[in-house]
Amino acid sequence: MTAARSQSRTRRLESFWVNALIALTLTVMLFPFAWMILTAFRTQTQNTSSVPVWFFVPTLENFVAVIVGQNFLRYTLNSLIVAAAATGLGLLLGLPAAYSIARYKLRGLAVWVLVSRIIPYVTFLLPWFLIFTQLKLTGTYWALILTHLIITLPMIVWVMIAFFEDIPIELEEAGLIDGLTRFAAFYRIAVPLVAPGVATATILSFIYSWNQFLFSLILAGPDTKTVPVAVFNFISYGSVDFGGIAAAAVLITLPVVVLSLFVQRHILRGLTGGGVKG
Template identity: 65%
Template sequence: MRARASARSSLVPNLLLLLAIVVLLFPFVWMIMMSLKSQVQNTAAVPVWVFTPTWENYRNVIERNNFLQYTRNSMIVALAATVIGMVLGLPAAYSIARFKQRGLSLWILISRIIPYITFLLPLFLMFTKLRLVGSFTALIVSHLIITLPLIVWITIAFFEDIPTDLEEAALVDGSSRAGAFVRIILPLVTPGVVTAGILAMIFSWNQFLFSLILGGPDTKTVPVAVFNFLSYGSQDYGAIAAAAVLITLPIILLSLTVQKYIVKGLTAEGVKG
């Protein structure tokens, strides 16, 4: 009787979980299906569920639209913005955590909340004066507005959990504070660092506004490239879906590769103590 009651009590949560998974995955599955259909099938009045897959949309995207170059541009910008954000953000988060700089952390949170469009006009005017509009420098610096506050805010809590006794012991043994930070503290907060880095890269990879205004023909990123598939006359839905799949695939593969660090990082605060 208890087993039946337990099964019945877990039935509703399991059904709700299954429903949530279906709702979340359906748009992505539909996008993949559209990328494998012809334009006639994608524009049919009645959705076509049974069809012969075609790779023509992927060939058109890769061969005719320099999509590999756009992917390379996005990778350069996202990686550079994330790495620079790490170099600047991790010491800042450590300082905030160790010296209880709550005011500074509040300002970082505010900069994270402010809409990105607020920074767009000042950045555009500044880079125009410096003749950097359309360069990787402009894109990377602008994307630091996305990655740097995110990295700092996520890693503060991880640095706060590290006992100060470890640093004091290292200082007594003759290590500098910088040496203790690099050799002792950073290895202990690896899950938080990986989590912050992956999330920062995802946000940078998906950024559209800065790339549209501050980028150029040689630095065009994949979100802007997908936007360019849209026109007033007609839309090639298959090509748009194929491009969207190609944009999403690198991030999914990267997340699956380091998923254990992401899960450990995101749940660390929940199991603390």
């Protein structure tokens, strides 16, 4: 009796400590986000007080300043255009490739697609900068869309290989017997079956294009700047506008966080190049 009771007590104590440590970890992990949001809703006076102001009446002035004063919507539109086009092209090229790799077990090709993950992006940037300058393409959306394909295309292929491998081949075989060509079996049977996978790949690819900083930093022009670059330029003028910076950070991150909620299970697959299933 007593032994059993003391064992259940140790177990409860252990579970208390496990939960306490998890809570501590989450606090440390989430604090920068909480601080970002608090800072974004405080006035400059509150933000520069020597003791942090924890309770205050939230103000929207930082958001108004960023959106109106910094032309934020224009840059958001640029980011949207680039991310949407790079994702669309990535799907167009990546879906058939992923299908073929999955169905014909082209392992070597899958590895080759992964190699691009090892190469530092600056290595691509220098040659692309010279080539785009020659072609007078720097500052255009095309320069950004093409370089963002370096990120979106492998990401889409990695994610989709796993989804295509998960669907049974019998359905496509039945289609072939009914007189479909193999290519038709791909787009009329296989693709609709992996629709959830396509949605996942689309969202992941969009997020990574949206987050991309380096390519746009060099290849974007004043009118095609994407949001991360625009925000980076806006802080580099030596301002210590805490609220403005935090508001900009909130505005860049918000769409990504919302989108990530739909694909959490698959983010791992995208981040690790299909190596690990979440």
